[in-house]
Amino acid sequence: MRKLLHFIFLCWAAGAHAGTIRVTVYTIGETPVPGAIVTLQGVHPPSMAIHMVADSAARVAFHPAQDGEYTITAAAFGTGIANSGPFVWHGRDTAITLMLPSNTRELAGVTITANKPLVEADGDKIIYNAGSDPSLAGLSAAEALARTPFVSVDGEGHVQLKGKGGFLIMLNGKQTSMFANNPGEVLKAFPATIISKIEINTQPSAKYEGEGINGIINIITKKKVAGYNAHTSLTYNSIGQVNPNMAFNLKYGKLGITSFVYFANSMNFHAHGEQVYTPLISAPFAERRTLDTTTTNGYMAGGNLEVAYDIDSLRTLSLYGRLAAGGKTLEQQSLIRSYSTAHDLLQQSRLTSEDESHTPSGEAGFDYQQRFRQPGRSLFMGVNVQTSGQKKILQSGQVYTTEEERLLRNQYRGSNTQTCIQADYALPIHPSFILEMGAKAIFRQVGAVYASQIKDLDADQYHPDLANDDELTYSQNVGALYSMGTWKIKRGGITVKTGGRLEKTNIQGHFIRKKTDVTQDYYSFLPSFSITKNWASGRYLTLQYSRTLTRPGLSFLNPYTDNRDPLLISRGNEHLHPEFTNNGEVSFSNFNDKFSYTLALSGALTQGSIQRYIRFDEATGVSTQTYSNIGRSQVAGVSGYLSANPAKQLSATLNFNCYYAAISSTADASEKHRGLYGSLSTAVTYLPSEKWMLFSNVNYTRPPVQLQGRSGDFLFYNIGAGYWLYKKKLRLTVAMLNFMNKYWQVNDRFESPLVRQQNTSFRDVRSLSIGLRFSFGKLNENTSRKRGVKIDDRNQDPQ
Numbered sequence: 001m002r003k004l005l006h007f008i009f010l011c012w013a014a015g016a017h018a019g020t021i022r023v024t025v026y027t028i029g030e031t032p033v034p035g036a037i038v039t040l041q042g043v044h045p046p047s048m049a050i051h052m053v054a055d056s057a058a059r060v061a062f063h064p065a066q067d068g069e070y071t072i073t074a075a076a077f078g079t080g081i082a083n084s085g086p087f088v089w090h091g092r093d094t095a096i097t098l099m100l101p102s103n104t105r106e107l108a109g110v111t112i113t114a115n116k117p118l119v120e121a122d123g124d125k126i127i128y129n130a131g132s133d134p135s136l137a138g139l140s141a142a143e144a145l146a147r148t149p150f151v152s153v154d155g156e157g158h159v160q161l162k163g164k165g166g167f168l169i170m171l172n173g174k175q176t177s178m179f180a181n182n183p184g185e186v187l188k189a190f191p192a193t194i195i196s197k198i199e200i201n202t203q204p205s206a207k208y209e210g211e212g213i214n215g216i217i218n219i220i221t222k223k224k225v226a227g228y229n230a231h232t233s234l235t236y237n238s239i240g241q242v243n244p245n246m247a248f249n250l251k252y253g254k255l256g257i258t259s260f261v262y263f264a265n266s267m268n269f270h271a272h273g274e275q276v277y278t279p280l281i282s283a284p285f286a287e288r289r290t291l292d293t294t295t296t297n298g299y300m301a302g303g304n305l306e307v308a309y310d311i312d313s314l315r316t317l318s319l320y321g322r323l324a325a326g327g328k329t330l331e332q333q334s335l336i337r338s339y340s341t342a343h344d345l346l347q348q349s350r351l352t353s354e355d356e357s358h359t360p361s362g363e364a365g366f367d368y369q370q371r372f373r374q375p376g377r378s379l380f381m382g383v384n385v386q387t388s389g390q391k392k393i394l395q396s397g398q399v400y401t402t403e404e405e406r407l408l409r410n411q412y413r414g415s416n417t418q419t420c421i422q423a424d425y426a427l428p429i430h431p432s433f434i435l436e437m438g439a440k441a442i443f444r445q446v447g448a449v450y451a452s453q454i455k456d457l458d459a460d461q462y463h464p465d466l467a468n469d470d471e472l473t474y475s476q477n478v479g480a481l482y483s484m485g486t487w488k489i490k491r492g493g494i495t496v497k498t499g500g501r502l503e504k505t506n507i508q509g510h511f512i513r514k515k516t517d518v519t520q521d522y523y524s525f526l527p528s529f530s531i532t533k534n535w536a537s538g539r540y541l542t543l544q545y546s547r548t549l550t551r552p553g554l555s556f557l558n559p560y561t562d563n564r565d566p567l568l569i570s571r572g573n574e575h576l577h578p579e580f581t582n583n584g585e586v587s588f589s590n591f592n593d594k595f596s597y598t599l600a601l602s603g604a605l606t607q608g609s610i611q612r613y614i615r616f617d618e619a620t621g622v623s624t625q626t627y628s629n630i631g632r633s634q635v636a637g638v639s640g641y642l643s644a645n646p647a648k649q650l651s652a653t654l655n656f657n658c659y660y661a662a663i664s665s666t667a668d669a670s671e672k673h674r675g676l677y678g679s680l681s682t683a684v685t686y687l688p689s690e691k692w693m694l695f696s697n698v699n700y701t702r703p704p705v706q707l708q709g710r711s712g713d714f715l716f717y718n719i720g721a722g723y724w725l726y727k728k729k730l731r732l733t734v735a736m737l738n739f740m741n742k743y744w745q746v747n748d749r750f751e752s753p754l755v756r757q758q759n760t761s762f763r764d765v766r767s768l769s770i771g772l773r774f775s776f777g778k779l780n781e782n783t784s785r786k787r788g789v790k791i792d793d794r795n796q797d798p799q
Contacts, residue, residue, distance in 0.1 A: 019091040021062040025054050025074045025082070025098050032058035033100055036076040043086050044069035044375055044431050045490050066490055067091050067536070069375060074098045086375050090120075091536045118651075119149060119596045119643055121540045121589055124201060124497060124530045126150070126598065131196040131222055135651055135685040135693060137731070139722075140233075141190035141219065143683075146697055147653045148198045149598055149641035151217065152681040154699045154716045159183055161215045162202055162602075162639045163657030163679040164704065166550060170218040186262060186302070191231040191247055193775065196222040202600070202639075203544035203585055206482050206499035206528040207424075207436065227251060229777035237737065237769040240267035256308040264300040271296070273761030277568070277623065281754055284621040285338040285346055288567065292761075298328035314371045322363040330355040336398075336565075353396035353564050361388035376428040383421050390414040390554075396564040397458075405457055410468070412450040412560045419443045432490065436499075437483045446474040450560040468561045472574065474509040474518070476551075484528075493534045501526040503549070509574055511559075518574050524549055540589040548583060552576040552610055556627050570625040577629050581606040596643040606633040611663070611707040616754035623755055630667045631707050635659050637678065649687040656680045661705040670753065675705040693722040695735075709750030709757070715741075720769070731773045738765035 025036040036054040040062045041047075047068075052060040054074075064070065072084040080101040120127050128148040130136055136144055146153045150162045161167040169183055199218040232246040245262040275290040302324030309317050334351040365384035372378065392412040399405050424438035452468035455461065484499030502525055509518030528546040558572035587600035609631035615624045637659030645651045658678040665671035681699040688694065696719045703711040720735025738744065743766075748759040 712746035
């Protein structure tokens, strides 16, 4: 019986690792070398060498007993030795070509190719191999992300991970600030053809806990060795959006240059809508209605440049910089009416406003990376400086039927400078255990100057509004230490990753005119744990836990008061504290060439979450909107991804997220809100020939539940075709967007115990999009080496 069980186990093990490593041996002149001695050596975990003799076709076939890291060498009489170098084998059929030099002073060439599935897993990461997807040719990074597990992209370029915001977008392991403010426009300009893979981590380890709450999207560009290439594109749609961009890469010897320039312009974008405010208690009016017509013009532009120098095969130095600018002008005409309980008109006025803003920014830094001959051992050091500014001018005039006037001019200037110093070190303690540790220091300096002027008649002179006039200096210094261990049990296919991050935060803020201070000083400990079980058949089971932190960004902290409408005021809150969230997730995945799926169940508990809320003054009828740490949020949900490739020419993906949220107020126990939210997105591509591509995308988003309400849902869909011209260097793309709806109606609803706010807006959505993308040059390795310093741990945008 014992021998029978042993035999069954050996048969199961042999079937679990049915993949083959096939090696072909040539000389530099591409002449086959029968009789060459080929050796397979296990590196991690270590194993005995296997020697084989190449057959008459100069081929050998190895059948390793388990996944792992291997090297292959080949030698023959009268030639030198060719070595593949270490590579990771995942049990799939793999082809390797070794080129034997004529003498030992010549370098050997190695080519390794494997049949990669479009989607696979590696520990706690899910990987979309964009470089293996032929349907992405001529498309953008935004379209590549739309096919990535758990990622959805709507028609305006807004990106969500598992139906939520608050995540990091990295480029080659670095969170560049070009994705910080409006990633959608940049991703639409970024060419998908230079992307090798996209890594998704929905529960970041302690290494990243201070920088993101909902996950990490890491875009890895293709590896190249010599030459140059360039990609340029132009997209225009009929509702006034223009997006030209260009990417250029050069590799010459040890020097590599990577550059990217983009521009996005939105011209005369129109919207209209109605706002209804209804007091739920006795107030100076029973209902207030506002009819709005809005015209928006805006632009974004920027450029990135990186220079990388390979000191030797193990050390690389990268210098990089970025310059960007953006601006927007919003003109709004409003008709405001107030009614009594008998629906008699109490007051009517016309409000005209022009809101102009400019946001210049820049970034500079350097990285030093060193690998060691010991596999898995590495050192990274980097310095990154980011700076941004904001200038905002608001002019408004309100004229009442009684011929009274109220004219306002508000000005705001803000600056934000961040400096980060980071060092990471990874050390393999054992072939199955790697220890990572690191330190990081962040220094933030924020300044804000805001001034308000007001007058009652057009002919009068403006005089200061001292209640909305001050200057703020704000500093935030963060020091962090982290340690993380990864333990791989190869025989059981189990990977365990655990770690912790300790942060010290000090905040000093001072209002110069009001002579008031803001002070915070606290420690944070952020643990993380994950365990993954993988089977050779491509199935994965993962259990994860993490505690995350999100600090409020300048959009929440800004004390500037927008009082263009005297009865509807909004402002930030400089006294906000960070959010702490406990996250848990269990997921099951199955990946193969034809059909892949992932299903995840998750839950999150947040104490002191930042919530938007409305205060209402029943005596004056003034509503004030601001933010506070008054939320207790419990969220549970399911996320899923399906990918089907029934034929070589046809591919389809589906992402869905559905969450149930229960939010209560710690300031008022009677305030509670529960509800469902989530998203659904699909992407279908068909390649009827080498030149033609047909595609369609659908995205539906229902925004998250908030304490006092929620924003309205949004639907985007398109259908289009692409055609290759000029020897497959020029791609023409034509698409119809939301062709069944000229306008999309968005319904926002918020309600406090004292007042209800309902907003209905109509936006132009039907459009025709035309795009051209031209590629030229030949480059065979990515010039970008920077890993970079990740420094964005803030909640940027109010929801």
